[in-house]
Amino acid sequence: xxxxxxxxxxxxxxxxxxxxxxxxxxxxxxxxxxxxxxxxxxxxxxxxxxxxxxxxxxxxxxxxxxxxxxxxxxxxxxxxxxxxxxxxxxxxxxxxxxxxxxxxxxxxxxxxxxxxxxxxxxxxxx
Amino acid sequence: xxxxxxxxxxxxxxxxxxxxxxxxxxxxxxxxxxxxxxxxxxxxxxxxxxxxxxxxxxxxxxxxxxxxxxxxxxxxxxxxxxxxxxxxxxxxxxxxxxxxxxxxxxxxxxxxxxxxxxxxxxxxxxxxxxxxxxxxxxxxxxxxxxxxxxxxxxxxxxxxxxxxxxxxxxxxxxxxxxxxxxxxxxxxxxxxxxxxxxxxxxxxxxxxxxxxxxxxxxxxxxxxxxxxxxxxxxxxxxxxxxxxxxxxxxxxxxxxxxxxxxx
Numbered sequence: 001x002x003x004x005x006x007x008x009x010x011x012x013x014x015x016x017x018x019x020x021x022x023x024x025x026x027x028x029x030x031x032x033x034x035x036x037x038x039x040x041x042x043x044x045x046x047x048x049x050x051x052x053x054x055x056x057x058x059x060x061x062x063x064x065x066x067x068x069x070x071x072x073x074x075x076x077x078x079x080x081x082x083x084x085x086x087x088x089x090x091x092x093x094x095x096x097x098x099x100x101x102x103x104x105x106x107x108x109x110x111x112x113x114x115x116x117x118x119x120x121x122x123x124x125x126x
Numbered sequence: 127x128x129x130x131x132x133x134x135x136x137x138x139x140x141x142x143x144x145x146x147x148x149x150x151x152x153x154x155x156x157x158x159x160x161x162x163x164x165x166x167x168x169x170x171x172x173x174x175x176x177x178x179x180x181x182x183x184x185x186x187x188x189x190x191x192x193x194x195x196x197x198x199x200x201x202x203x204x205x206x207x208x209x210x211x212x213x214x215x216x217x218x219x220x221x222x223x224x225x226x227x228x229x230x231x232x233x234x235x236x237x238x239x240x241x242x243x244x245x246x247x248x249x250x251x252x253x254x255x256x257x258x259x260x261x262x263x264x265x266x267x268x269x270x271x272x273x274x275x276x277x278x279x280x281x282x283x284x285x286x287x288x289x290x291x292x293x294x295x296x297x298x299x300x301x302x303x304x305x306x307x308x309x310x311x312x313x314x315x316x317x318x319x320x321x322x323x324x325x326x327x328x329x330x331x332x333x334x335x336x337x338x339x340x341x342x343x344x345x346x347x348x349x350x351x352x353x354x355x356x357x358x359x360x361x362x363x364x365x366x367x368x369x370x371x372x373x374x375x376x377x378x379x380x381x382x383x384x385x386x387x388x389x
Contacts, residue, residue: 083338085336085337085338087295087298087299087301087302087333087337089336090298090333090336090337091291091294091295091298091333093332093333093336094329094330094332094333094336095329100336104338105335105336105337105338106338107301107302107305107307107337107338107339108305111338112338115338
């Protein structure tokens with residue numbers, strides 16, 4: 001039975017693509033984190049792109065969830081890029097002092113993909 | 127206007143007619159005992175038309191007939207009250223009024239004396255100056271595109287929380303609109319940089335980074351550098367250059383662009 005409000009995680013090449021189109025509840029955030037990690041283990045993807053351009057609010061729970069996902073992905077030599085953060089959301093995050101540790105950011109999906117490729121190249125050279 | 131009968135109470139208030147602003151005297155039931163000439167002129171009524179009527183039937187302000195009525199509070203708390211309200215009945219007027227308890231020979235509170243002052247013009251001037259201050263703020267932080275994808279923001283003057291908020295909103299919006307990759311924040315013109323200002327600056331650069339752009343701070347002075355270090359700010363992520371031109375060169379590098387001589 002499909003979980004209500006499950007956010008699809010799509011594999012595109014050697015990246016995972018996540019586009020958040022609805023307001024995220026804490027439960028959804030937990031499921032998303034699990035889904036991403038399961039896919040990372042099951043496949044050989046090296047990058048995760050999360051599009052949050054429709055989110056007009058990110059609370060501390062979600063911010064921490066993203067950070068945790070990125071940190072866990074980093075242990076698997078995988079980069080996480082968040083794209084499309086709205087200005088108001090960015091302002092709130094810095095006001096609250098919420099750090100998105102290990103999370104890379106880009107303005108949009110194109111830039112995000114570019115960044116992912118650069119990051120992968122970089123880690124290969126390391 | 128001559129009183130119809132000799133009333134001891136009316137004689138008591140005659141001196142109020144000499145005061146150059148509307149004054150209303152009411153009893154504890156809020157019935158009008160007296161109004162001076164200025165108050166009567168305001169209503170366009172004669173004294174015998176208003177005596178005995180409830181004050182809120184004659185005036186219509188935001189405080190009338192509510193718990194906020196200054197006169198009721200003055201009587202209850204046995205002290206003078208100063209309040210501000212808007213009048214709806216007599217054309218839009220901003221009013222400041224003083225409500226003082228009225229006592230009889232035995233010291234018992236029998237009513238309230240209300241002095242009205244028209245502050246409409248003062249309020250207008252206040253609103254105008256707030257608007258002007260806002261305009262100055264907007265004008266003094268222009269966001270300039272020096273190159274495709276490179277924004278510069280020269281900050282002049284002091285940086286308080288309100289201004290930083292304004293600057294950050296405008297800057298982030300500009301980043302989205304111009305798809306900028308680099309933002310050069312020049313602080314040469316920042317005169318006063320206290321700890322709080324430095325914190326705001328760091329917040330601004332963090333916000334820029336969340337949008338996927340790189341922030342470079344130029345024009346850093348030794349004093350500000352000291353403040354930042356003392357704050358224990360993580361300067362590893364912060365890119366700084368002493369001159370704006372160095373910032374622009376760094377931006378070119380980040381965009382993988384080069385400046386060459388044309389033969």
